[in-house]
Amino acid sequence: MTTVMLDGVQVTAQDVAQVAFKNAPVALADEAWQRVKDCREMVEELVRTGKVVYGVTTGFGKFSDVQISPEDAAQLQVNLIRSHACAVGKPMEIPAVRALMMLRANALSKGYSGIRTETLQLLIDCLNHGVHPVVPEQGSLGASGDLAPLSHLALVLMGEGEAYYQGERLSGGAALQKAGLTPIQLQAKEGLALINGTQIMTSIGTLTFVKAERLAKAADMIAALTVECLRGIPEAFSEEVHRVRPYPEQIGVASNLRKLLAGSKLTTGQGEIRVQDAYSLRCLPQVHGASRQVLSYVADKISIEINSATDNPLLFLEEGKVISGGNFHGQPIAFAMDFLKIGMSELANISERRTERLVNPALSELPAFLSxxxxxxxGMMIPQYVAASLVSENKVLAHPASVDSIPSSANQEDHVSMGTTAARHAAQVIDNVSKVLAIELICAGEAAEFVGADGLAPATRKLYDLLRGIVAPVLTDRSTSDDIEKVAAALLEGEWITAVENISGELM
Structure with a gap:
């Protein structure tokens, strides 16, 4: 498997997905190692001279005015990690932890944080050896970074806390020992360098974004199958219609639908059965396209954030400066995740409306509830209930976390982003969207049994065949919970998209 190189400059969301989902190894570029070494020398000089530097020779937060002696600089960092490791809730999933470890290493590789090479190497070794810290997912304000959950990562590097290794949940020290690794003794600035950043929200956000991109394509594919089963009118997707409202994403979705429906024997012309379709069919490019616009916005913010230095203070070698700033503030990602929640919730909303048209005999020529x-x-009466429940839940989750702020550290840190809450809620929204789309696909598959799968376009017939590979037709009533979960997992994994694109051509 190809090693993903970390240089703090050009890591992509797809790189993160490879490390998180496929266990790709990582390594630091040579020039990055040199930057890290040079920056560390600057930290050691600051400690030797006793210069006042936040978090190095001072306390933290409201304690920033408390002087710390050079001989206590190392113990200060240990105390920082232990006191801050108070996150709660269920542990982050291992793919998200892998993304977190990778992104923290990438940020440190930029050479502005002052970490030692041996500490950074241990973080990379833990990732490559499969030592995954147990990181509770709740407790971050999203400024000063993701302090509480990131501290649980740092604990493991110290040989404390807990970690998963080869399927076991162990103490951090035991996990390191089994992997043949040795814990480190934190030195000046290192604890702060490990926890003062946005990597919790960004790791969850990046993987959520990758899944959202897959679902956006899958939504076009599933909608095309529904259009056929409802004998829809593809003229609404004509190039002429969309070139006069030239949103690139809307044009792209219309193009996708034309590719997916090419060769269909089930679609109809204007006036053949009806003059025009309901909005959930006719306005597919406009609605799906608008959600793609959201993804474009999020992609830009994710790309910047995963290659940024987000801790405090930052050390600038060329200028000889140590500057306390606020790059740990997660507002950009908070907004991006809230926007992502809204955009993807709409994909589910319109999908549920298409499902309703498939199962409601008043809205189609199909048997009632496809029974x-x-x-x-x-038949499929209750799966539509489930879809309705999930889209309703998404409306609650889509409430923006970024508009909230609670002061902390005795009002020194008086405005925070709640970006990690936004990212966590976005991940829940995406999980719900996958299930809503799965329900539509299962219902469309049932409808195809009635209208005749032989009439499907080649691309949608491939999707139908993929569905039938894991879900048999519902010829008599049965529980469909497992079916929905299996299809949702397949949509999130993304391989079905490649299989359909092999027939339709590349989709936007």
Whole structure:
């Protein structure tokens, strides 16, 4: 497997996904190591001379005016980690922890944080050896960075806390020992360098964004199948319509639908059955396209954040300066995650409306609830309820976290971003969206049994066949919970997209 190189400059969201989901190894570029070494020398000189530097020769937060002697500089960092490691809640999932470790290493590789090479090497070794810290997901204000949860990562490097290793949950020291690694003794500035940053919100946010991109493509594919099963009118997706409202994303979705529906024997012309379709079909490019605009915005912010120095203070070698600033403030990611929640919630909202059209006999020519024995059997009646429940839940989760702020540290830190809350809620929204889309796909698959799968376009027939590979037709009533979960997982994994694109051509 290809090693992902970290240089603090050009890591991508897809790189993060490879490390998180595929366990790709990481390594630091040679020039990055040199930057780290040079910056560390600057820290050691500051300690030797006793210069007043926040978090190095002073306390933290409201204690920033308390002087710390050089001989206590190392113990200060140990105390910092132990006192700040008070996050709560369920542990972050291992892919998100892997992303977190990678992104923290990438930020440190920029050479503005003052960490020692041996400490950074241990962080990389833990990632590559599969020592994954147990990081509770709740407790960050999103400024000064993700202090509480990141401290649980730092604990493991010290041989404390807990970590997962080869499927076991162990003490941090035991996990390191089993992996053949040795804990470090934190020195001046290192504890602060490890925890003062936005990597919790950014790791969750990056993986959520990657999943959202996959679901956006999947939504076009599933919608195309629904259009066929409802004998929809593809003229609404014509190039002429969309070039006169030239949003690139809207144009792209319309192009996707034309590719996906090419060769269909089930779609109809204007006036053949009806003059125009309901909005949930006819306005697909406009709605799905607008959600793609949100993804474009989020992609830009994620790309910048994963290659940024987000701790405090920052050391600038060329200028010979140590500057206390606020790059740890998560407002950009907080806004991006809140926007992502809204954009993806709409994909689910319109999907649920298409599901309703598939199961409601008043809105289609299909049997009531796609039942093969209506009345005696309920068919797909209740999966639509589940979709409705999930989209309603998303409306609550989509409330912006970024508009809230609670002062902390005796009002020294008087405005915070709540960016990690926004990212966590975005991840929940994406999970719900995957299930809503799965329900639509399962219902469209059932509808295809009635309208005739042989009439499907080649691309949507491929999607239908992929569905049938894991979900049998619902010929008699049965529980469909496992079916929904399996299809949702397949949509999030993304391989179905590649399979369909092999037939339709590349989709936007």
């Amino acid at each position: 093969h024995n209506p009345g005696m059997e309920s």
